Amino acid sequence: MTRRMSSRTLGPIFLGLVLSVALSVGCTNTDTTVAAPTTVDDFRLIDHNGRSQWLGALIDEAEVFYVAIDLECGTDQALALMQSIRTAHPKAKVYYIAANPKQERKAYKTLIKASEKRAPVLMDTSLTISASLGLKTVASAVKVRPQDGHITPFKQGLSECPVRKVEPSAVDFKADILPIIDKHCLSCHTTSRWVKIFKDYPTVRGWSQMIRQTLRTQRMPPGGIDPHFRPYVGVAKAEDMDALLQWVEMGMPKSGHPDPFPKMNHDKIVALNNPKGWGKPDIVWEMPEAHIVPASGPDIYKYIQIAGPTKRDIHLNRIRFNADFRVTHHMNLMVLDRPLKALSDDQVFSKGNDQQMRVRKITATKGEMYHDHPTEPSLKVAHKLFEETILMTASRSQALSAELDLGAHRSMLIPKGSYILLEGHYGSTGKEGSNKAVIKIYEHPNPSESEVVERGCLYRGGFKIPPGKPSFTMKTAVDIDEDILLVRFVPHMHARGKAVTYFATGPNKERKVLLSVPNFQYKYQHEWTPEEPIFIPKGTRLETHMVYDNSKYNPINPDPTQWVYNGSSRAEEMHLPRFQFVRLDKDKDQ
């Protein structure tokens, strides 16, 4: 009773007591002149090799060192500091971190290659992560305990070169930040959609820590792409995301402007409710019955045939996909040469069924496809390039509405006699939901004059991924024997998917990255369209690397103790580096 009385009356004193006890036992930094951070929140950065490095995955590391480095000042001291840390702490995880808005990957590659002090160089282009680690001078280091982010300053003052800092004047709320939010955040987060952040400025501030976390860990905007290599449609530029994070870390200053969000929110809802007028669709396919998603439980897959056999060739130009994306992660619109019939999900998509439904081989592009098993270093198992049966993936991350618009000059063929299947991937949301998708098809008015977009896949089955392995890479390659244009990348993996890269090695033997997704997000099943289609000349080797994380460090790994085989169920894995292309040599068309 006494305890309760005192607690009731002494609430503020209780807080003060905790504070003073905390201070007296040294829970804060002992540096009394400048308040250095004592903990660092989770973050993800791309390193100089293009890999995504995530603090949150280092749960088993006792200590992680971050050494501030710069190419222009204090470089040798930073290398020397790394050397001394490696000697004194041979088992510790070590990183350089480079605070510089300029991408200097090539220069760091050269530097690190020539040095014996090898470690990933984290590209802190927003400058905010170095600041949150409390790194003030180049060739200083901090030690972080990954489990709770606790920071211990390790070495300081080896150089006088300051770590670059964000100048508060560098970020202009109205000119810089609002257009970025409008383009990359608002479509999904209006008050008419999910997680209604942008209702007004107070609401945005109420979500500020969540926004900060998703930006620091590069979960948002979804997709996990490395935007370094070329521009893609709808993909945020790295410098825009850096500016947004800088603004958030500054405490989201509105700089005296009136609250712009109610109008932005309203205007976006109007735009979302009035999609581009495409007129009356030529064909409408509708699910004959709804898929029901219970309030709680594991993710589910369901399949349903919505049309077929089709009576004529369909040359589609645009698709608009209406589904209830509150319960729908994504839906695959599939074109098959056989009906779904009575095949159950288990039968069609069973473990080890390598061919699955990818039955048509692409015959005109005769390039051989190679499989590379990690145990066999050379690319040598020949295979064919398969036609991809999935025509379109409609996912909830497609912000405006799930649409595919091939543009005025292109079409995609659904051959006569096809069967149209929908594959729905659903997740529970806390209340029962349902999805009865409607697909509107707009045909090309003049198909004979359109370029035909084809779907290819360097499909691979028959693999097995060992338990516990954090990075298991599978490679495929195909020699392209005619000139083509690559118009879209559609990689697919399941919950162990970690990263995917598409490369092209041209006749001059130079290997170029076409697409790099170092932080593959299973949840979003993104597809990427380069702003300019990529010309692939005859004689190019197209190669893909897909990396899987079957370890416990992958937070959504269903079971890190098990071997994983090829299969369509979520517990299994898929290896589908898909792409869409146009043939440039018309005479080769069949």
Place this chain on the structure above:
Amino acid sequence: MTLLLLSILTACSSLFLDVPDFKRPNTAGEIISLHKMGDDATALVLISHGVDCPVIQQYSPIIKEMAASFAPKGVRFAFVNANTQDDAQEVAADLKEYDAGIPVFLDENQKMSMALAYKTTSETIVIDPKTWTIKYRGAIDDQIRYAGRLGKPRHHYLKDALGDVLAGVPVKTPSSRAYGCAISYLD
């Protein structure tokens, strides 16, 4: 200052002495008291709540089921909502839509959540009302992550912690990492 206090509280959560009483309105505007709730309870479960948070929404049916199954054993569940952007009406509407069936402390000045050192919604605290000490802090289970959702949980942290508290033995896993919507403590 708020952030400094928060970081000290969270960095030094082991220094937590006893949980004081908090009196806050519920969605009906009635003042509810934490200690009064503990009068006839064997354990209290306080879950940080936020409107429009997908993690809380997904956990709502799970919370409802657990609250019902532990009610006969004298365990009481409640939400604590510290979101400055959620008003009472929005919280009421959200609780109606995602029916977890438990009351909520509307922590309008955020001081209750700050004192309890909540960092994110869905973070769950188990309190022993005999001693007003915190026996468990962390996730309900490990099913829901930012990157997606496991088919079923591998660890039932809350259920196991409650089992230990009811059995009068030390909680085997007294903390875990909670995934939810990060709470913004605003001045």
